Amino acid sequence: MNTGVTRRLHGIAASPGVAVGTAYVIDRRKVNIHRRHIAAHEVDTEIGRLHSAVAVARQQLQQIRERIAPEASEHSVILDAHLLMLDDALLTDQTVDAIRNELVNAEWALRNTVEKIKELFDNVGDDYFRERRSDVDFVGERVLRQLMGTPTELPRPADLDGPVVLVAHELSPADTAALARSEVLAFVTDGGSSTSHTAIMARALSIPAILGVADATRLIATGDTLIVDGLRGTVTVSPSDADADAAGERGRRYMAFVRSLRSNRDEPTRTRDGVRITLRANIELPAEAPVAIDHGADGIGLYRTEFLYVDRREPPPEDEQYETYRRIVETMAPRTVTLRTFDIGGDKFSTAFRLPKEMNPALGLRAVRLALREREVFRAQLRAMLRAARHGSVRVMVPMISTVSELREARAELERAQHELTSAGIPWAPVPFGIMVETPSAVFMADVLARESAFFSIGTNDLIQYSLATDRGNEHVAHLARSLDPAILRALAAVSQSAAAAGIPCALCGAMAGELLALPLLVGLGVHELSVEPTAVPEIKSALARIDYREAVTLVGEVAMLSTAVEVESLVRARYEHVFSDLLANGEVGTFTETGTFVLPELLAPR
Amino acid sequence: MSERVEQVFEVLNERGLHARPVTQIVQAASRYRCDVELERDSQRANAKSVMGMLLLVCHKGSKVTVRATGADAAQAVAAIGELFAARFGER
Numbered sequence: 001m002n003t004g005v006t007r008r009l010h011g012i013a014a015s016p017g018v019a020v021g022t023a024y025v026i027d028r029r030k031v032n033i034h035r036r037h038i039a040a041h042e043v044d045t046e047i048g049r050l051h052s053a054v055a056v057a058r059q060q061l062q063q064i065r066e067r068i069a070p071e072a073s074e075h076s077v078i079l080d081a082h083l084l085m086l087d088d089a090l091l092t093d094q095t096v097d098a099i100r101n102e103l104v105n106a107e108w109a110l111r112n113t114v115e116k117i118k119e120l121f122d123n124v125g126d127d128y129f130r131e132r133r134s135d136v137d138f139v140g141e142r143v144l145r146q147l148m149g150t151p152t153e154l155p156r157p158a159d160l161d162g163p164v165v166l167v168a169h170e171l172s173p174a175d176t177a178a179l180a181r182s183e184v185l186a187f188v189t190d191g192g193s194s195t196s197h198t199a200i201m202a203r204a205l206s207i208p209a210i211l212g213v214a215d216a217t218r219l220i221a222t223g224d225t226l227i228v229d230g231l232r233g234t235v236t237v238s239p240s241d242a243d244a245d246a247a248g249e250r251g252r253r254y255m256a257f258v259r260s261l262r263s264n265r266d267e268p269t270r271t272r273d274g275v276r277i278t279l280r281a282n283i284e285l286p287a288e289a290p291v292a293i294d295h296g297a298d299g300i301g302l303y304r305t306e307f308l309y310v311d312r313r314e315p316p317p318e319d320e321q322y323e324t325y326r327r328i329v330e331t332m333a334p335r336t337v338t339l340r341t342f343d344i345g346g347d348k349f350s351t352a353f354r355l356p357k358e359m360n361p362a363l364g365l366r367a368v369r370l371a372l373r374e375r376e377v378f379r380a381q382l383r384a385m386l387r388a389a390r391h392g393s394v395r396v397m398v399p400m401i402s403t404v405s406e407l408r409e410a411r412a413e414l415e416r417a418q419h420e421l422t423s424a425g426i427p428w429a430p431v432p433f434g435i436m437v438e439t440p441s442a443v444f445m446a447d448v449l450a451r452e453s454a455f456f457s458i459g460t461n462d463l464i465q466y467s468l469a470t471d472r473g474n475e476h477v478a479h480l481a482r483s484l485d486p487a488i489l490r491a492l493a494a495v496s497q498s499a500a501a502a503g504i505p506c507a508l509c510g511a512m513a514g515e516l517l518a519l520p521l522l523v524g525l526g527v528h529e530l531s532v533e534p535t536a537v538p539e540i541k542s543a544l545a546r547i548d549y550r551e552a553v554t555l556v557g558e559v560a561m562l563s564t565a566v567e568v569e570s571l572v573r574a575r576y577e578h579v580f581s582d583l584l585a586n587g588e589v590g591t592f593t594e595t596g597t598f599v600l601p602e603l604l605a606p607r
Numbered sequence: 608m609s610e611r612v613e614q615v616f617e618v619l620n621e622r623g624l625h626a627r628p629v630t631q632i633v634q635a636a637s638r639y640r641c642d643v644e645l646e647r648d649s650q651r652a653n654a655k656s657v658m659g660m661l662l663l664v665c666h667k668g669s670k671v672t673v674r675a676t677g678a679d680a681a682q683a684v685a686a687i688g689e690l691f692a693a694r695f696g697e698r
Contacts (some may be wrong), residue, residue, distance in 0.1 A: 081626045084633045084657045091658065120662050128625060130665045134625070136658060313625055314697070 011213035013233035015202035018251035020188040024164035036105040053091040053146035114140035186228035260540035265296030292534040297336035301531020302509040325388035333392030343399040382417040386428035395432040438462035450502035460510025482565040521603030524552030614672035616691035622666040628695035641677025
């Protein structure tokens with residue numbers, strides 16, 4: 001059902017690739033409700049419609065509840081609450097009253113009641129309780145959809161006629177997980193960011209995703225032909241046949257390119273002159289572990305455990321965490337898995353902790369600082385990690401260390417966790433205990449910290465933000481946040497030298513590890529453990545194999561004479577642009593930053 | 608026979624009457640035919656309404672009156688009282 005009018009929509013390229021296919025729009029946003037006056041004799045019919053809509057909604061929720069895995073108990077609790085809300089007198093009685101007294105249709109009465117209840121929640125001073133209005137909304141929407149005959153559920157894959165491009169307002173992790181790869185060609189969503197679950201899942205499935213496309217669900221209709229360009233961040237609605245063919249061809253070329261890169265998956269990562277580099281993957285979801293293996297990663301260099309803490313009211317129970325870590329550790333064995341203790345606070349808000357609003361969250365109560373305030377929660381996580389360590393090769397690292405005392409206190413908690421397990425008779429295994437180096441103070445103290453850490457892992461995103469005092473999210477200053485700034489290179493050199501002097505490994509798991517032009521410098525600086533997005537592993541492995549270690553060391557020496565980021569960038573580009581030309585120029589093979597942003601080669605090599 | 612029973616309980620669990628405890632209260636109250644309400648600082652909520660009780664916003668340390676009216680009022684208050692005493696299975 002092509003409208004014929006071609007239009008191009010823009011969004012965040014959250015997963016690379018190009019797909020051409022038919023749109024399947026799942027619109028779960030607010031439905032338009034029309035007010036209709038009813039006659040007195042219609043009142044009972046309307047009330048009857050309301051009750052049967054509630055009954056169907058109840059049945060649906062019960063079915064979902066049964067499908068939920070028992071370990072997801074937190075979700076069951078929410079669904080139980082939703083089920084009870086369906087029958088809540090506040091909702092149903094008020095709606096029935098409105099139908100009867102105001103002589104309006106059930107949809108209008110229900111919508112007004114929901115709005116009134118939400119207003120009550122809006123006036124609550126406490127964040128947690130105020131946020132419950134979203135539960136009211138959720139329940140109200142479900143009944144409304146039922147009343148209006150619009151589907152509430154994602155289509156089961158069987159309902160989809162052939163492979164489609166899924167267009168939705170937002171997809172929950174459950175939605176995306178339920179969709180098997182064969183049925184979906186690409187994702188397009190109104191909301192979301194490159195770090196959202198949809199983005200992660202799309203990359204894990206190796207299908208393109210464009211997120212944050214304003215009004216996608218309104219501008220795209222089911223049946224429209226779409227080009228989803230995950231390399232450029234565009235969605236073309238109703239393209240010409242020629243454009244669709246060209247896009248299909250680009251998609252195939254990209255796939256072939258990815259496949260050719262992936263042919264190196266079983267080869268060890270080493271420089272051209274044979275220096276071994278350990279190339280691991282950064283993951284957030286357990287489902288990404290097989291993806292990391294599939295792309296030839298040497299292990300997990302960063303597992304972001306925050307995912308376990310978001311969208312829940314209580315920190316995750318120790319046993320649940322243990323099972324999750326264990327699954328990843330067993331999947332990856334014998335490869336090493338680096339578990340990072342929760343990095344919550346700052347921009348990563350979690351409802352599991354009641355975090356106070358802060359004027360300056362990046363400098364506030366976050367990561368290890370929060371862990372040392374919530375020591376019970378911290379130790380529960382450490383215990384789960386120690387238990388999981390029995391099932392493979394595990395190391396544990398603590399984020400945002402800014403003083404040596406913090407490291408010591410964190411270690412004391414680790415030791416306490418070990419004692420607790422021992423005295424409870426629960427088996428565990430010792431773990432190398434390392435730190436993220438991502439604050440300037442940790443750089444200054446790197447020599448001392450190195451003596452007390454089993455390894456370093458440099459988090460370049462925060463290190464750049466704090467060292468250059470620059471918020472990358474602020475468009476007015478973002479240009480200052482350059483990873484090849486001489487200040488950053490000096491910091492990396494200091495950290496790497498301190499690690500080498502203490503004989504500990506120095507890893508880097510920030511976005512910089514995925515930047516092609518940064519690689520020669522990292523290799524030359526002696527940072528020989530890198531960790532990138534799982535799907536970026538083949539490309540980085542291929543790039544590393546073209547770098548000569550001795551040349552890289554020489555390059556570092558030359559760069560040390562330079563004074564500005566632009567000078568460094570020009571020199572590196574002059575030396576390495578031709579070396580990486582296919583990676584940079586094959587069109588659109590870019591890299592992922594730590595936050596999952598797809599960086600187009602144009603940005604790496606403007607011409 | 609209509610009887611009226613009330614008793615004051617303190618919220619002991621760390622996170623107060625959030626969705627899970629409130630769900631437990633509704634499930635318990637719904638097993639009885641009597642009317643049950645909660646009162647905190649002279650605000651009231653129907654103990655069979657999740658939304659109503661969430662809107663009461665009871666934190667740890669809140670003193671909550673559980674009041675039941677009806678034939679099985681005493682059992683209802685006792686059942687809900689047990690939930691409070693057990694901290695709703697939380698810390």
